Amino acid sequence: MSYAARRRGNKLKKGVQFTVMVVGASGTGRTTFVNTLCESEVLTHKISDNADTAHVEEGIRIKPVTVELEEDGVRIALTIVDTPGFGDNIDNEFAFQEIVGYLERQYDDILAEESRIKRNRRFRDNRVHALLYFIAPTGHALREMDIELMRRLSPRVNVIPVIGKADSFTPSELKGFKKRVMEDIQHYSIPIYNFPYDIEEDDPDTVEDNSELRALLPFAIIGSEDEVELDGQLVRARIYPWGVVEVDNPKHSDFTKLRSALLNTHLTELKSLTDDVLYETYRTEKLSRNVNADTQDSSILPEELATQSVRLKEEQLRKEEEKLREIELKVQREINEKRQELLAKEESLRNLESRLAAQGSQADF
């Protein structure tokens, strides 16, 4: 049996483990995309029936779900980590920290496991290999929310930007939007995963594939769980009064290309980048942080900056200044006094000496 076949046989038994996180505000097509990708209802759609709690801000939740897929003969144990509630609050600062915290916790688990004396053979590697970020289809450019998220998460995970609900764009609008998004990504130096290739080192096929995928960034996604009969065939599509949009038609959406890149051609690369580069960077940062941690001063809490304490501090300062000045004066005075005493004693000593000398000379008579 050839080496490749043997390797494939091995994979067939265990299945490749791959974790993808999907992040995006609700209504950008996340749930539908995941269900379209896995061809089954993996995630349930948001239940918005309760109108009188619609104003309540729910926090972000992080929910991993595992599905078994088969792609091109390879079994994949795909874990999807959904993040419902992201971007839905009025203030979304907390959501960022939650996601970064989750990513770092997975790295911490691996770090702890590696350092054990007796390692667990069956340890589950939950590190996230790719993060699909759903950009809302505004048609203009990136918003602060998008820029901040990609910027903060790129150091910890491979971020792939995706445009959800891309059927709201005409072809020319889509082109313009994609161009401006990539311009913004470059302008703010956001290190997304952009299918890296090296013209000199890699073979021309790889270069061609990767540059083609890079040109498609951000992927324009249309998802649908409904099937429609078109030309006698059942296809996944969305029906509008003015036409039918096909999910798997590469002219309508980049869904097929993204799926094949994620689950087929670039799966290994994404995994190895996570293991070899992102994890190692985190490990180095964390271990060197522990060494220098003790001398760090804890940052000042905003509560301590209340006007009250500032005024108190001012008072304290003034009092201390006064005290110090008093001490200075006192010391000066003491010094002067002692000097006077010294001089007086010197004087008297000298007198005594002279008298002694005089008397001594007298005594000699």
Place this chain on the structure above:
Amino acid sequence: MAAPVPSSDGIGIANLPNQKHKIVAKRGAHFTVMVVGESGLGKTTLINTLFATELCSPKAYHRRHLKQLDKMTEVEIIKAELEEKQFNVKLTVIDTPGFGDYVNNRDSWVPIIDFVDDQHEIYMRQEQQPQREDKSDLRVHACLFFIRPTGHTLKPLDIEVMKRLGTRVNLIPVVAKADTLTQNDLMVFKERIRDVIRLQGIRIYQPPVEADDPAGAEHARILTEAMPFSIIGSTEDVKTADGRVVKGREYLWGVAEVENENHCDFKKLRSLLIRTHMLDLISTTEELHYENYRQQQMETRKFGEPKVKKLDNPKFKEEEEALRKRFTEQVKAEEARFRQWEQHLIAERDRLNKDLETAHSAIKGLEAELDNLQVGYGRGSARR
């Protein structure tokens, strides 16, 4: 005395509406519309489509990096004069770029609400002036709130803003970019929004139903049932599959038409805003919202007193915090310096004390010697 003869023509009171018509036709009207919503929902396109002219210019993308991370909602005023069949309207459009686009959108509605209130305030003060012929009136007659077509329901941010706007201005919610939703999804979405509006107590504009005008009442009923209006905006002419040239959006899979009632509610919105209810919008603003504002203000303020301005802008709180932090750090540094100074002084004092001690002991030693000498001498002299 001759009894008044009821002539078949009447005395001419019925001619009053015609006289009014002439006066109004000559004077023209002025109309102020505000558009509120996150960026990219088609606000500019809708305004241009509604009034069939390019009132708002498309976004200047090459300068966007200056303002992308600004974190502030702005209020932009665009003025235009429209003329149709010799009747002219001074139109003002208020745009609110930056609303809802940031990570932290708390209080992002404050500039918008303040603007609406300020217009009432300005008009009120002008009315109280001795000379009040030339009043400039920017009171907002209609506010279009653009809802993102998520398909789920209203977001907490939407609810907060709509609640505040509904009590101050005629609020008309619209579902933006409705060509993203399939018919079924759209229906469910609208239903959910209506539920939320009802249960959260948000006041939206309802066209009045007159009992004595059945056609008008029917029209008003249709409009009310269709709210929130689903909108597709476009100023481009495209060709449909069956050869017509219409305003619409051309996709690879078909053409979504703006004026096709099966595709969106644009015609209904235009009718509400311009054709049938513009006057009602203007008069409710003047009679209802302005009077509400005036009443509120007069209950707490005396005639002629200026309005108390809240001086804390929440966006500046961050800068305040940063400054305070710096101040505290400087204070800490100073304290450290003082402490060092104190230590230094104490050390000096101790050193000097020690010197004094040694000098003292030297003196004592000498004194003791002196005493001994004296005693010895005294004995000596006493012996003589």
